[in-house]
Amino acid sequence: MSRSQILSKIRETTDNLKEKAAYPDYDTSVMHSAVKLTEPDLWKSFSANFKAVNGRAMDCVAQLIEFLDGNNQRTGYCDPDLFDSIGSQLVAAGLTVETSYDRDRYDDYQFGITRATGAIAESGSLIIDDFKTSQRLAALSPWVHVGVLKKDEILRTIPDAITAFGDAPNIIWCTGPSKTADVEGILIEGVHGPGEQIALLV
Amino acid sequence: MPQLIDTYAREISDEKQHSVIDGSTKGTDKRYSVLFNDYEDPDSLRKLAGAIKDHTLHHLDEYLEKSEKALTDRGVNVHFASSDEDARQTILSILRQHEVTQLTKSKSMAAEEIHLNPFLIENGIDCLESDLGEFIIQLDGDEPSHIVKPIIHKNRRGIAETFLREGIAPDYNDDPETITRRARVHLREKYMTAEACITGANFVCSDTGRLALVTNEGNSRFGMAPNKLHIALVGIEKIIPKERDLSVFLNLLGRSATGQQLTVYTEFINGPKSENQPDGPEHMHVVFMDNGRTDVLASNCREILRCIRCSACQNVCPVYRQASGHAYRSVYGGPIGAVLSPILFGKRFPELADLPKASSLCGACNEVCPVDIPIPDLLLRLRDKAKREEVPSEGAIPMSPFATLATSPSLWRTAMTMSKAMNHLPIQVAPIKPLQDWLGQRSLPESHGGDFRKWLKERRG
Numbered sequence: 066m067s068r069s070q071i072l073s074k075i076r077e078t079t080d081n082l083k084e085k086a087a088y089p090d091y092d093t094s095v096m097h098s099a100v101k102l103t104e105p106d107l108w109k110s111f112s113a114n115f116k117a118v119n120g121r122a123m124d125c126v127a128q129l130i131e132f133l134d135g136n137n138q139r140t141g142y143c144d145p146d147l148f149d150s151i152g153s154q155l156v157a158a159g160l161t162v163e164t165s166y167d168r169d170r171y172d173d174y175q176f177g178i179t180r181a182t183g184a185i186a187e188s189g190s191l192i193i194d195d196f197k198t199s200q201r202l203a204a205l206s207p208w209v210h211v212g213v214l215k216k217d218e219i220l221r222t223i224p225d226a227i228t229a230f231g232d233a234p235n236i237i238w239c240t241g242p243s244k245t246a247d248v249e250g251i252l253i254e255g256v257h258g259p260g261e262q263i264a265l266l267v
Numbered sequence: 268m269p270q271l272i273d274t275y276a277r278e279i280s281d282e283k284q285h286s287v288i289d290g291s292t293k294g295t296d297k298r299y300s301v302l303f304n305d306y307e308d309p310d311s312l313r314k315l316a317g318a319i320k321d322h323t324l325h326h327l328d329e330y331l332e333k334s335e336k337a338l339t340d341r342g343v344n345v346h347f348a349s350s351d352e353d354a355r356q357t358i359l360s361i362l363r364q365h366e367v368t369q370l371t372k373s374k375s376m377a378a379e380e381i382h383l384n385p386f387l388i389e390n391g392i393d394c395l396e397s398d399l400g401e402f403i404i405q406l407d408g409d410e411p412s413h414i415v416k417p418i419i420h421k422n423r424r425g426i427a428e429t430f431l432r433e434g435i436a437p438d439y440n441d442d443p444e445t446i447t448r449r450a451r452v453h454l455r456e457k458y459m460t461a462e463a464c465i466t467g468a469n470f471v472c473s474d475t476g477r478l479a480l481v482t483n484e485g486n487s488r489f490g491m492a493p494n495k496l497h498i499a500l501v502g503i504e505k506i507i508p509k510e511r512d513l514s515v516f517l518n519l520l521g522r523s524a525t526g527q528q529l530t531v532y533t534e535f536i537n538g539p540k541s542e543n544q545p546d547g548p549e550h551m552h553v554v555f556m557d558n559g560r561t562d563v564l565a566s567n568c569r570e571i572l573r574c575i576r577c578s579a580c581q582n583v584c585p586v587y588r589q590a591s592g593h594a595y596r597s598v599y600g601g602p603i604g605a606v607l608s609p610i611l612f613g614k615r616f617p618e619l620a621d622l623p624k625a626s627s628l629c630g631a632c633n634e635v636c637p638v639d640i641p642i643p644d645l646l647l648r649l650r651d652k653a654k655r656e657e658v659p660s661e662g663a664i665p666m667s668p669f670a671t672l673a674t675s676p677s678l679w680r681t682a683m684t685m686s687k688a689m690n691h692l693p694i695q696v697a698p699i700k701p702l703q704d705w706l707g708q709r710s711l712p713e714s715h716g717g718d719f720r721k722w723l724k725e726r727r728g
Contacts, residue, residue: 067557068347071503074561075328078569085325088508089318096312096514098305098528118531168493171459188529195544201492205485206455223529224514230477234341234538235547240529243485247400247416248423248443250290256399256447257454258485258532 093224098187107186107219108266114189115264118241119254124266126151129211130158132263133176141176142166142203147213150267151178166203177203177259181212182236183229184264187222190238191264204239210259212239214266271661272625276590283420287412287591290419294582297526298635305528316515317639320573323508324564330473330506331555337476341538344552351381351612354556358383358465358498359390361552365496367392367462371454373480373487374398375467376414376576377500377556379598380611383465394465395457397486399450406433412592412600414578415524420591455489464490464548468501469520469575471553472510477537478553479513481520481530488532497539497548503555504572516575519637523577559611568645571606573638578603580632580642586625595622602632606645620658623649665701683717690714 079085104110112122123129133139133155143152145164152162166174179200183192191212193204204210220226230236243258254260270278302309323330335345346361348354354377362370370387372378372394384405387394396405400417404410406429411417418426427441436449466487468478478499480487491497507516521527538544539551563572581587581601592600596619597608605626609619623646632642653660672678690713695706 067349067353070349071347071555071557071561072328072331074557075331075503075564078561078565079325079328082325086318086321088322089315091315091515093511093514095315096518098518100305101528118527168459171455190529190533195546199545201488201546205489205492222514223518224511227510227513230475230510230535232543234536234541234544236535237488238529238533240527240531240533242531243483244531245399245447245484246525247398247403247418248426248446249286250293250416251443253444253447256451256484256486257397257458257489 093227094222096224097222101187102221107221108216110186110221111184111189111219111264114187115184115241116189118189120189120191120241120262120264122264122266126154126265129263129265130155130160133160133209134158136209136261138175138209140173141178141207141209142174142200143178144180144198144200144203144213147178147180151213151265166200168202171202171206174203174207176209176211177205177207178211178213178265179204181214181218181264182233183218183220183226184212184214185220185223185226185238188238188240190226190240191262192220192226192236192238194233194236196233205258208255208259209261209263210239211263211265214264216266270594271621272586272590272594272596273621275594276586279589279591279594282422283591284589286420286422288588290413290416291582291584291588294416294525294578295635298523298579298582301522301526301528305522312515312519313637313639316519316637317573319507319512319515320638321570323506324504324569324572327503327506327564330508331503333473334471334476334506335555337474338537338553341476342541342551343476343538344550346552346554348554348556348558351556351558354381354500354554354558355383355386357554358500359387359392361496361498362387362392362463365463365550367496369393369395369457369461370463370465371395371397371458371461371486371490372465373467373482373490374401374417375465375500376598377467377502378465379411381556381558383500395454395461397454397458397484397490398482399447399484402450402454403429406430406435410593411598413581414576414599414601414603416578420593454486458489459493461490461494463494463496463498465498465500466490468499468505468553470513470516471501471506472508472513473506474509475537477510477535479517480534480536481517481532482534483525483527483531485532488534491548492546495549496552497536497550498552498554499536500554500556503557503560504574520575520577523579523635523637563607563610566610567648568606568610570640571603571610571642571645573640574603574607575638576603577637579635579637583631583635585627585629585631590625602626602642602646606642606649609649616652617656617658620649620653621661623647623653624660680717680720683720686714687716
């Protein structure tokens with residue numbers, strides 16, 4: 066009943082408008098921020114913009130191991146598909162890596178390594194969907210999230226990333242670590258999600 | 268009788284006022300530098316956004332039906348709610364149907380508007396706010412005073428006391444990082460045991476039904492990740508025609524709200540768990556709510572429905588900064604609230620008719636608005652409405668004696684000549700209440716007894 070009531074109330078107004086505004090003709094490229102895309106290399110642009118939102122861009126597993134080790138983040142989850150290429154190197158370096166995520170122990174994982182679907186160079190965002198990342202919680206509950214990325218998956222602009230939605234029912238762009246400024250406007254990272262957001266290029 | 272906005276502003280504590288001024292000023296500065304750093308002509312972008320919204324509102328019936336179809340085709344249950352009560356009952360019945368007793372809720376102005384939280388709690392459902400600011404508001408039984416920064420009026424000491432009092436923290440600690448960590452521990456336990464997650468939506472794209480949802484904390488993402496049911500409560504004005512339009516609105520929303528290009532988590536959802544989506548809720552419901560929006564659409568203030576709830580107008584408004592959001596006696600404070608609140612909830616017009624008057628019409632709100640809402644014009648239209656409907660102006664000084672004086676040249680001349688005598692009279696202590704009220708806010712310059720009139724007359728001759 067509400068449905069027909071709402072629609073008929075809208076029509077009472079819209080049918081009597083003297084003039085209805087047309088859909089404006091515009092090119093989405095007007096929304097690009099040119100200053101954020103000065104590097105021709107998309108990984109370089111992405112890295113600079115990701116760093117600006119306090120993300121960490123890394124291009125080799127050794128760098129990741131050094132970071133995790135140095136910050137005493139020694140136990141975590143790794144997507145089974147990434148175990149051979151990444152997880153095994155972590156194990157070899159003495160870290161503990163699990164390839165299944167047990168939600169009852171959500172607080173035990175200090176890091177989570179999952180597959181990113183892509184990235185946006187202009188905004189420094191990691192794109193995650195459920196096709197490639199089947200464990201949402203593994204990208205959320207650990208203090209460190211590592212999104213694994215290939216170079217050809219980096220998109221240039223936000224409009225490009227929107228065009229690439231396809232038919233994935235759930236997509237999330239992560240632009241830096243989870244944060245808040247609710248208390249007196251002071252920036253604090255790691256509110257509910259990760260306090261460290263890492264993009265690892267493979 | 269609740270306090271009028273100007274009385275509230277006069278009596279606000281210094282501490283609260285400083286919190287609001289600091290928070291809102293920072294917001295404005297950041298927004299300004301980011302927009303002008305990133306774009307050569309940001310003004311043209313907000314005009315474009317306004318035009319897209321206007322087009323949508325003028326064809327809202329079509330876009331609403333399209334959104335409904337797109338969502339239904341993707342396995343989403345779509346509901347419609349005419350009133351606040353309809354929306355509350357619809358949500359309650361979905362929750363009952365799924366036997367939900369415990370849920371988390373991410374920040375939603377639509378839910379604030381219908382006071383969903385207390386309603387669900389009264390009905391035996393444990394409903395927890397998961398945005399840090401809203402969580403603190405809930406613990407305190409307070410009301411948000413800003414659209415984006417709900418606890419802009421609070422400081423760390425008050426929050427630390429709340430956490431101690433409510434058992435969230437074992438001791439008093441007002442370090443903002445410690446406060447945040449304690450909330451993190453408390454809330455993630457709740458996410459994991461909750462059976463549903465209620466969210467709002469920032470935009471709905473009518474071509475694919477995709478909901479766009481932005482947070483910085485990741486609370487909506489965490490709320491939805493572990494459980495089976497997602498309910499989104501959406502005002503019907505949140506619809507935009509196409510996904511491509513998101514590039515306009517997302518770029519403007521983050522920058523206008525918090526000076527970010529994008530908020531940390533920008534989530535796009537148009538369906539429940541499926542073959543395509545192995546994780547996430549199994550059931551998704553969208554409730555499209557009217558609650559006065561069609562009345563606003565029919566009014567001469569329909570431009571206000573373009574609003575994307577960024578709070579830039581609150582941050583920049585000199586009246587909001589001095590008075591705080593609570594002075595507006597509604598969930599929407601500041602310039603947006605001064606227009607929206609009196610007309611959105613139907614019968615609140617005479618009651619809130621003082622809000623449109625609490626403005627100097629400086630125009631800053633229009634200048635920062637990412638969808639170019641002519642807020643000062645709308646304030647004037649509402650003042651006019653009050654005049655036409657003969658709504659008495661509570662607390663205002665009667666202007667009719669002045670009107671008589673100003674429309675009669677001979678009376679005016681006499682008064683001018685006489686006024687010189689006032690320089691020598693102690694009018695500051697005259698026992699006339701309206702005069703005292705008026706003088707309480709300004710000082711009268713020395714009278715020259717109509718020198719200007721004389722000068723002009725002689726010049727003409």
